[in-house]
Amino acid sequence: MNKIWSSQIQGPKTLDLSRELRFRDDRKEFFVKSLGLLTGMTVVDLGCGPGTLTRKLAKWLGNESKIIGIDRDDIFIDYAKNKALEQGFTNIEYLNGNIMNIPLESDSVDACTSHTVIEHVPNYDFLLEQKRICKSGGIVSVMSARPEKAIKSLPSSAPQISEREKELWEPINQAWLKKDQERGVGSYAIEPSQFPHLFEQLGFVDIEIDSIALPVVIDNSSITFEERLLMVEYERQQAIDCLVVGLNQLEQEYEHAIELELLINNRFDKRKEMVMNNQKIWDFQIHILLIARGRKP
Ligand SMILES: C[S@@+](CC[C@H](N)C(=O)[O-])C[C@H]1O[C@@H](n2cnc3c(N)ncnc32)[C@H](O)[C@@H]1O
Structure with missing residues (x-):
């Protein structure tokens, strides 16, 4: 059973909840246009993880379309299948497979x-394999967001990570960094101009670079009280999920795990209280997503 990504790198909730906030329904028009998609297409989501994007595309493109999500991590595929079933999707298929050797016929999809996959695999071969499975005229797109390029605002009025919490994270973070380097996470990240050049080298046409800024701002006035509470809960669940995956990096049981979980929960309890008191903090993150696409001649 392959569960390397979900148990060692990013857990299903970390990915799913952060992607829910990125692929919001009010951004549908942008994403559908920028990815070159149309209703009725068969679309493949490579390295689909917990399947957030797969479900969004299935919803946005409707039942005449078919969306296929592929990942090699069994935990993600099970999670994605369950969510699609729970939400009643009939136009999604999930395949457990290697995206460098896609289990689909040549010239078979539109x-x-x-999303955030090309940084982790040999880029040229990844795009070449997608070109193989696309029909003539088919569109291949990649979305790339580097976490280190995000704009982050954490004013002093926001609940801060205490010195004790930092101290308890330290051994986890050190082990994690070392293991991520050994696993080659992010080791295929490329300089932005390389995206269109790669598409050119592979003989794609109609090459386009696009981008969108994705703000996650709890205090925006357009966000309802219930949505604010939900956003804090999403962030709490992501932090706890991050702790669970972080603990997997250590060779032995971590004696401070419970204390660390309490400190994380304290932080989010305080943030929740601020929402309850309608106190605006303006702690936020803005992710910049680069989208590159080309058409198979
Ligand atoms: C950063 S995660 C992104 C997941 C998802 N696209 C999202 O944004 O939530 C990278 C994903 O690529 C998958 N992956 C990496 N290499 C793979 C390979 N060779 N075959 C199949 N999946 C792969 C991992 O299992 C993981 O789910």
């Missing part, structure tokens, strides 16, 4: 896309 479009391929992926």
